[in-house]
Amino acid sequence: MNYSAVRAIYLFELARTWRTLFQSIASPVLSTALYFIVFGGAIGPRMQPIDGVPFAAFIVPGLILLAVLTESVSNASFGIYLPRFTGTIYEILSAPVSAFEVLLGFVGAAATKSVLLGLIIFATARLFVSFELVHPFWSFGFLVLISVTFALFGFILGLWADGFEKLQIIPLMVISPLTFLGGTFYSIDMLPPLWRNVALFNPIVYLVDSFRWAFYGIAAVGPAISLALTLTMLVTCIVVVVVIFKTGYRLRT
Amino acid sequence: MDNVLSVEKLTKTYATGFAALKGVDLSIRRGEIFALLGPNGAGKTTLIGIVCGLVRASGGKVTVDGFDIAQDYRSARKKIGLVPQELATNMFETVWNTTVFSRGLFGKKANPAYVEKVLRDLSLWDKKDDNIRALSGGMKRRVLIAKALAHEPEILFLDEPTAGVDVELRRDMWEMVRKLRESGVTIILTTHYIEEAEDMADRIGVIDKGEIILVEEKHALMRRLGQTRVCVSLTRKLDAIPDGLFDLPLTLSPDGKSLSFTQAGEEAERGKDAGLARLLKNLLARGVDFASVQSSQSSLEDIFIDLVGKSR
Ligand SMILES: Nc1ncnc2c1ncn2[C@@H]1O[C@H](COP(=O)(O)OP(=O)(O)OP(=O)(O)O)[C@@H](O)[C@H]1O
Ligand SMILES: [Mg+2]
Numbered sequence: 133m134n135y136s137a138v139r140a141i142y143l144f145e146l147a148r149t150w151r152t153l154f155q156s157i158a159s160p161v162l163s164t165a166l167y168f169i170v171f172g173g174a175i176g177p178r179m180q181p182i183d184g185v186p187f188a189a190f191i192v193p194g195l196i197l198l199a200v201l202t203e204s205v206s207n208a209s210f211g212i213y214l215p216r217f218t219g220t221i222y223e224i225l226s227a228p229v230s231a232f233e234v235l236l237g238f239v240g241a242a243a244t245k246s247v248l249l250g251l252i253i254f255a256t257a258r259l260f261v262s263f264e265l266v267h268p269f270w271s272f273g274f275l276v277l278i279s280v281t282f283a284l285f286g287f288i289l290g291l292w293a294d295g296f297e298k299l300q301i302i303p304l305m306v307i308s309p310l311t312f313l314g315g316t317f318y319s320i321d322m323l324p325p326l327w328r329n330v331a332l333f334n335p336i337v338y339l340v341d342s343f344r345w346a347f348y349g350i351a352a353v354g355p356a357i358s359l360a361l362t363l364t365m366l367v368t369c370i371v372v373v374v375v376i377f378k379t380g381y382r383l384r385t
Numbered sequence: 386m387d388n389v390l391s392v393e394k395l396t397k398t399y400a401t402g403f404a405a406l407k408g409v410d411l412s413i414r415r416g417e418i419f420a421l422l423g424p425n426g427a428g429k430t431t432l433i434g435i436v437c438g439l440v441r442a443s444g445g446k447v448t449v450d451g452f453d454i455a456q457d458y459r460s461a462r463k464k465i466g467l468v469p470q471e472l473a474t475n476m477f478e479t480v481w482n483t484t485v486f487s488r489g490l491f492g493k494k495a496n497p498a499y500v501e502k503v504l505r506d507l508s509l510w511d512k513k514d515d516n517i518r519a520l521s522g523g524m525k526r527r528v529l530i531a532k533a534l535a536h537e538p539e540i541l542f543l544d545e546p547t548a549g550v551d552v553e554l555r556r557d558m559w560e561m562v563r564k565l566r567e568s569g570v571t572i573i574l575t576t577h578y579i580e581e582a583e584d585m586a587d588r589i590g591v592i593d594k595g596e597i598i599l600v601e602e603k604h605a606l607m608r609r610l611g612q613t614r615v616c617v618s619l620t621r622k623l624d625a626i627p628d629g630l631f632d633l634p635l636t637l638s639p640d641g642k643s644l645s646f647t648q649a650g651e652e653a654e655r656g657k658d659a660g661l662a663r664l665l666k667n668l669l670a671r672g673v674d675f676a677s678v679q680s681s682q683s684s685l686e687d688i689f690i691d692l693v694g695k696s697r
Pocket of ligand 1 (some may be wrong): 403
């Protein structure tokens with residue numbers, strides 16, 4: 133195992149975040165703060181508590197996930213797409229590193245950023261609303277698991293993309309809408325039966341649901357099924373990445 | 386002979402169906418400077434790409450110091466440094482960071498003193514904290530060289546290192562290459578400036594349309610295929626080549642005012658210009674006066690053009 137290479141890639145990627153601090157951290161924090169002001173501060177007090185949780189607190193886990201999911205995907209995809217685009221990937225391809233080590237460096241860095249971002253947004257949320265965590269360990273566990281899974285997904289996206297539009301389109305057109313519709317601002321139990329069933333096809337519903345369960349102990353579908361689903365996504369992404377590296381897809385001509 | 390790199394029956398067909406390498410065999414000796422010459426699209430970059438792990442071979446075998454590049458890729462790649470043809474740099478990084486990154490990537494322990502030496506040798510030391518995007522093209526090329534040297538490779542590939550580089554930097558660069566060779570590094574370079582290869586290389590390989598058409602010691606090659614040409618300008622017009630000289634390789638210019646004498650490099654060596662002496666004596670004896678005698682030797686470039694031209 134070439135730890136030194138993993139470290140080099142990992143630190144390089146984190147340094148990139150540091151350079152683009154505003155984009156990576158400040159801007160998601162700012163937009164989340166705006167959600168808290170509008171939905172939590174202005175609209176929240178007029179809303180009924182959901183399953184006994186005040187509305188402003190109810191939306192916290194969903195909002196954290198919204199930022200974490202989109203940032204995991206865009207950070208990891210950008211991280212690997214950029215060297216492909218500029219040609220600097222040559223160095224990684226010519227280095228004595230395995231696919232796994234490259235993955236560990238890139239995905240590890242993207243997931244680290246997302247976890248930090250999640251914690252920062254969590255802290256920001258506490259400034260606006262007060263709440264207590266029912267399962268702090270699970271909250272953190274889910275945050276890490278989800279960050280890693282979506283960073284992996286982003287890595288695949290970054291390998292597949294052949295232009296900057298494709299990089300942006302998935303977080304913008306797929307992840308964001310699915311997260312919005314995934315029960316960030318409501319419990320899916322509040323939907324009419326037909327739409328509730330449709331919503332169950334949205335994988336992000338389960339992530340939000342289990343994350344909220346970890347926060348407040350309330351759940352529409354339950355954490356076990358969500359955990360199973362997240363792990364399935366994680367394994368699927370790993371398999372796809374392994375196949376990509378085996379075939380050299382989009383990396384080696 | 387101790388080979389540090391051996392390529393056997395290497396083929397590459399790109400996804401487009403284009404056969405860029407058609408069964409290349411090549412051995413590189415430890416410690417030599419090997420110049421790989423060939424016209425655009427000959428397959429030089431493809432060959433280097435396969436050895437370095439950027440391109441997947443379609444067939445054949447490559448071993449680096451005995452390590453197979455597919456099975457033992459770690460051991461093989463650790464020994465290789467690559468300066469690619471295209472200028473690809475992390476624009477927002479500093480020179481220092483990007484060089485340290487390269488060293489880490491190749492699994493080497495941090496060694497600031499060594500990195501400093503590399504940067505100093507390449508006159509990059511005063512730029513070490515500059516962003517790469519603020520550097521000129523030639524400076525970026527040096528950064529790529531610094532990155533390639535950061536992990537102390539035993540074999541260095543330089544794919545057109547002097548493209549777009551000014552005269553002074555080119556001289557510095559070749560100076561550095563010589564020093565590296567002295568320290569035991571094997572160097573494989575490509576260039577379209579044939580005179581550079583003539584200056585630098587121990588051996589020359591010529592590749593054309595995906596096939597190696599020649600590999601030879603530079604001096605032997607120059608001797609075998611080079612020509613010496615002597616041109617004698619006459620003060621008065623001659624109508625024909627003087628008799629008694631028909632056995633010499635002589636041609637009379639159309640205006641009859643100059644005689645040129647051409648000998649293949651080898652013959653020139655062997656005959657030690659006896660033919661030329663005979664020519665001049667003969668002319669003097671006949672009272673044919675001449676104004677000047679000019680001699681020129683064909684360069685590697687002439688040889689190269691001749692070789693590649695023939696295969697067209
Ligand atoms: N990714 C690719 N897909 C298809 N064909 C390719 C690819 N890369 C290179 N080729 C083709 O393979 C041939 C050899 O290319 P290569 O880059 O190895 O040439 P070269 O000898 O380095 O030329 P140059 O002196 O211009 O750098 C060329 O005809 C080129 O068009
Ligand atoms: Mg080339």
